Amino acid sequence: MKELFKDRPETRDLQQGYSTLLVIPKHCEKRLEGVLADTLAHPGSLTRAKLAYKVLHKNFETRDAALPMSIAIEYFHTASLLLDDLPCMDDAYTRRGQTCPHRIYGEAACILGALAFINRAYALVWQAMAGLPQTRSKPAAALLEHCLGAAGVINGQSMDVHFREGQKDEESVAAIARGKTVTLIRLTLVVPALMVGASAQEVALLDKLSLHWGSAYQLLDDFKDVLGDVTSAKTSGRDFELQRPNMVLCVGLNTSWQRLDTHFSKCEAVLTSLAELPRDWSFLTALQQHLLDERTRLQSLSQAA
């Protein structure tokens, strides 16, 4: 993701924003404080924040909203990671190169820490949208609610966690990727696009991009688990062990590489269409390049194995 922000000051702003926009209160209970402090100290790649920031900061009316909104999206993502790693979900050991907080501070502190990030994120969204005309804030808030609600990531995560109990076919695995990864990319791209007053055509293209990027991103993640990639942010080899949804396990390596290429070419077509529009969406090509580089790296790993 280095390419997404060659201009380092913006990256620093986001890193600083991530670490400071949630303030640990005085007299905070020690275990909760531990979860919050450790999590704030490891912002990860901030990919979602960087994308949302690029959309919002280019537009005069949303420039002040760019930082709080971008960090809010990242905090929602952070909360989802804290919860996904719990014993009753992924039962993970490590995250962002660190021991998962629930293994240090306990599950209760981790759930409460996730809620603290969620509460702060909604407040930041509120702050970011308060100055916008209702014609923009209303559809943006409605999409945000949809993405984060019972019909969005929550249902996606529930299908994911309870995968072993249901259909284990390709369509189910794809539906889970749509419910989780695709939805979080829609939140990152389309909600900010609505905030800057993007046209119906732009929204449709970004929706399509979210679908194919999200599906590609999830496929790369599935490859990482199967190939035992040490750069993975989470514990590897768990999907087979825990009967978790994994497209590569479901349809095999060869078909998965083909699926990945199909998603990439659909993304390419969307990026070409976006390049013909008046608004500048060229920064999106950096993420496409990053994902293509990941594919190349994982293919080498696959051939070496």
Added chain:
Amino acid sequence: MKELFKDRPETRDLQQGYSTLLVIPKHCEKRLEGVLADTLAHPGSLTRAKLAYKVLHKNFETRDAALPMSIAIEYFHTASLLLDDLPCMDDAYTRRGQTCPHRIYGEAACILGALAFINRAYALVWQAMAGLPQTRSKPAAALLEHCLGAAGVINGQSMDVHFREGQKDEESVAAIARGKTVTLIRLTLVVPALMVGASAQEVALLDKLSLHWGSAYQLLDDFKDVLGDVTSAKTSGRDFELQRPNMVLCVGLNTSWQRLDTHFSKCEAVLTSLAELPRDWSFLTALQQHLLDERTRLQSLSQAA
């Protein structure tokens, strides 16, 4: 709580609102659906919704906001109960006379169900506050964030769950009641009061009322646990077993009855002051009476034991 709404249509509106303002999506994962459906079917006493509704519905500018805002507060409360009952927190068996959802549908579905209520609640708050002048919505939203955030109920719950690890004195038990029960009553009374443009004097009185009602409410709850009251909404006798904070266990029955009387007389003084103001706060006396009746009932139970 019967007295709080002699006019049954309003109670029916709130019961219906509780059951319908969160819509279970099509294609909902089965365990998540189970948690949501069972929870929506048992709204409990709706005390918080009734109080908030009374504040908001009396005021022309917030009449349309009364239902969504009241249900939002109840949904936040519902989410807190779903999470508090988990094995890593209270490890409860029953709630509202039913088996706790995590014992039927599992912990993951229960955590995700709680998130669905929280997401919907923030959306309803957004809807309720959208039409208000910023001079009202800003302080109301700020207090809501404070009450629900890392400095509010989240820290209170973390102190509660990790009580056995820290100081087990009277002040710690009181601090936990302030962090949880008092904060949720502030959310219920003071946030709606700010939405209707209450004066600084009204806000100060309602803050004081929240402190003493919340403390009294928690004491009554602690009595219920110790006396093994079968009407309790949660499993009895667990506080001693799990070394949970309980003022009655901490300072004994006699001192607790005295503390309770002190809180009730301070509430009485606040209600007298509120009665002298132009705005009609008389509906609040119904909750005071309800709590006094609970005291009488529990005292009989105590003497019979």
